[in-house]
Structures are given as structure tokens and as C-alpha cells.
Amino acid sequence: MTTKTSTTTSFTPLRHLSLLTNRVVELAPLLARSQTTRHWIVRTIESQIHEQFNAQRLAGNDLPGLIADQEAFALALLRVAERALTEYHLSKAWLQGLFNTLIRDLFLEKQRRHEAAKTFRAQYGYDQPSFLTISPFKGCNLRCVGCYADSGANSQKLEWEIVDRLVTEAETLWGAQFIVISGGEPLAYRSQGKTILDLAAAHPKTFFLMYTNGTLITDKVAQRLSELGNLTPAISLEGWREQTDQRRGHGVFDNVMAAMDRLYQAGVPFGVSLTATRHNAEIILSEEFIDYIFFERHALYGWIFQYMPIGRSFTLDLMPTPQQRLWMWQQSWRLIREKRILLADFWNHGTLVGGCISAGGYGKGGYFYVDWNGNVSPCVFVPYAVVNIKDVYARGDNLNDVYREPFFTGIRRWQASYQHQNLLAPCLIRDHHDVLRRLIKEHEPEPSDENARAALLDPSYAEGLMNYARTYQEMADRVWQHTYIEGHTPETTDILNAQPHVPEVISTP
Secondary structure (H helix, E strand, O other): OOOOOOOOOOOOOOHHHHHHHHHHHHHHHHHHHOHHHHHHHHHHHHHHHHHHHHHHHHHOOOOHHHHHHHHHHHHHHHHHHHHHHHHOOOOHHHHHHHHHHHHHHHHHHOHHHHHHHHHHHHHHOOOOOOEEEEOOEOEOOOOOOOOOOOOEOOOOEOOHHHHHHHHHHHHHHHOOOEEEEOOOOHHHOOEOOEOHHHHHHHOOOOEEEEEEOOOOOOHHHHHHHHHHOOEEEEEEEOOOHHHHHHHHOOOHHHHHHHHHHHHHHOOOOOEEEEEEOOOOHHHHOOHHHHHHHHHHOOOOEEEEEEOOOOOOOOOHHHOOOHHHHHHHHHHHHHHHHHHOOEEEEOOOOHHHOOOOOOOOOOOOOOEEEEOOOOEEEOEOOEOEEOEEHHHHHHOOOOHHHHHOOHHHHHHHHHHHHHOOOOOOOOOOOOOOHHHHHHHHHHHOOEEOOHHHHHHHHOHHHHHHHHHHHHHHHHHHHHHHHHHHHOOOOHHHOOOOOOOOOOOOOOOOO
16 A cells, blocks of 8 residues: 655755854854853744744645654754754864855755756756765775675776866756765775865865765874865764674774764764664664764764665675664654754655655755766666766766766656655665666666676566565555654554564575
């Protein structure tokens, strides 16, 4: 059962909060010192957030559960800003970067994006992509089990002039102010004497998030990040020392903790990137681990990546089970609501972004992925490309020409057709693998590497993912009806009885 109804777009805080946020930016040094003033400002904004979402409820235009998710996330974002002021000794650059670029420009006013949208909408009929994810370098100083990028002692990279042009075009053509850097290990990137830190310095009005293993964050790197004010590291963990070192190598957990200390002492806001597998899902979302990472180690945000069977030694056996996935949904929202932490799960929180945002998105914000070879894919986890950015630039085209590629257009058509359905199952490769296979057959994109080719040619891989999707969908539909349509809280949703009998559906030869 898949119930169709209206959904909202990705979370956008109230525009009328912009003036108040401007004052917060101006008064940030005072707020950091004055508890009374800070408390009044935060409570005022909190009250306005509640008023706005109550107005949405009364209007009745959106599902109750969607409004509840977006309100909880807005309050968590406000708490992040408050924690940044109270827990960190932010430099002047970071005060401006966090409040001006990230909160006001990116989340509230979106002026650069709105201006670019006029031209883009006139040409293409709907809004432009909102950001890019770039992996400029495949190499890495670690060799983690199951790495999605199959990174290690590799030298493949995009040259500086291409990486810089990608960011510039995203800024000018789309009005983007947010760029994600992945890898490989971004801090190991070198080209034409430039590094990822130089990329952030070259684009001071754009906010960068960098996924990193954290082991290359020295005192010098931490100090440079403090001076930049627009590049935040999201450090990868698998859980406690045992889980992290088992996947990443002996001593990595301790190195990461030392890197977090350096960043905190330098006043650099940072977060964590948590990979959930069948073996550690309950660990990384345990109250003990979350409290330690967020409140003892001072992480300001967290991204959860459920293991995807792509990359090195891919296997469906590491994926969280359908039951675990729904437990993760329930537990993550409990943590967000009770602790007001910024914690986003790319598969369980589709309610915040209107579903799948790959291939540029269907007019409500989205992104493309460009890897170290220049292959442009719809998503980091859909490693199939119909175009290479080097070829695009060689023929005098740009990112808008990438946007027009038929494979990407086909994905966006599917996204638009699915937007009114169960957003707990939004993923093209995991939840709708049959649709992805159909689009691949129709448009014949090239696998980005041999691992992707092997997965495409393995019938048991496709069967396993489609069986997973069918089992999960039946469970998730009941949760969707209870929580999002009827408006019950996630805490009252009976996950265990969402599906009385769930057979084992994940297997590999």
C-alpha cells in the first residue's frame, strides 16, 4: 500500500527571520558572552519557528508528520547555532561564515540562488540544482573495508582548474552556496600547488563541507580552517574504537579523537559521518555514543550513511536489515527531538528534502556527483555516468548542458512522479532498483568503475536489492500511514509489528 498525498519541498526557514538573524550576526560576540541576551534571542527565534509551523498545521496543506519533522529539524538547527556560540571560541572568520554564509545566506535569504533561479527557470521550466558533490582525488592514506570509492594508493585526480571551474559554475549558473567535497581523502589532494583548503579560500562566499577520515588534520590544518571560516570537516567513524579500528585500521579512532581536540581548540565547527551497517547500527545511534560524540567531543552535526553495496568488495550482507532501518528512523528522530542535535540520515530523512535529490533534483533542490576521473553521476551511490566533465568543457559546454542529459532527465521525471508517495522509501538504487535498471537499460550510462560494472552484470545483486525493497516497502508503508498521514509521533510507532513476519532477503553468492 502506497498512499499518495501532498508533500512539501526541502526545509526552508521563514524569510521574516532574516532580519533577526542579521542582528544575531552583528551581536554574536556579545551573545557568546551574555547568557541573558543569548537566551532571549534564542527563545524569540524558537517562538517564531513554532508559530510558523503551527500556521502550516492550521492551513492543512501538508501532512502532519512532514510538518513535525521539519519543525524538529529547524529547532535542532537553532540549537546548533547556540552551541557554536557557547561551546566554541569562534574566530571572526567563523562567526561570519557560520551566521552570514551558512544560516542567513544559505538557509534563510538564499538571495544568490533566487537570482540565478529566474534565468534557469525561464530556460528549463523549474528550479536549478542546489549544490555539487565533488571527489577530486581517489587516493587515501587508509584502505577501509567496503570503501564506496575503492580508495587507497591511487593517483587519479581532477586538476585544480577543473575543480575550481566546477565550483565557479555552480555559483554563477545555479547560485549555489554549498559544495560538498568527498574522496578519497580530500586533505591528500594536491594539484598545481593547490589544496582543498585553497579551494575554500578562493570561494569565500560559498560554504564547503568536507568528508574526511580526520587523520591528516594537524595543528597547522586546524589553524588554517579556523582562518578560513567556510570549510567544516565531517569526520568518519564506525562507532567506538573497536568498530572504527576494525574497518579503518588500528589506531584510527584515537587519531580521530586527537583531530577533534585540535579542531575544537582552534574554534573550528566540525561534525561526524557515521556509516551504519548491519553490525553497528544500534551502536552509532545509541544514546551513549551520541552523547559522547556531540556533547563530550563537541561535534555540531552528524550525517548517517547506511552502507550501500557499491565500491570495494561490495556485499548486500552489510546493509542494515529492513527492521534495523526503520528502528534507525525511529531512534534518529527521537534523538533529534529530545537532544536537539543536527543528525541527518540520507535514506531515512527524505521527508526533509522531498525524497530523492539526485541528478540535480526535480526542481526542489538537488545535486550531481563528479568523481576524480571527471565522470558525472546522478548520485555518489549511483555510480553510472553518461558524460565526463572534461569532455563537456572540451566542447565548450557547462554544467547546464550536463543537466540536460537524457539519463538525468529520466531520473528527474521519476522523482517528480514519486514525490507524493512514501518518502521513507525515496532511494533510486536501494528502494527502487527496478526503476534504476530500466533507466540504465534505456540510456546506457557507463559504470564508473569495475565494481559498478560487476554489480550491473550480477543478477543475484539485482534480485537481492529488489527483494530488500519489497520487504522494506511493506513495512515502511504502515509506518508512513501511522506517523505521517495520521500524525502520530515516531516514538509511538510500533516498528516491530510493522510487518509481523519478515523473511531474510539479503544474500550474496
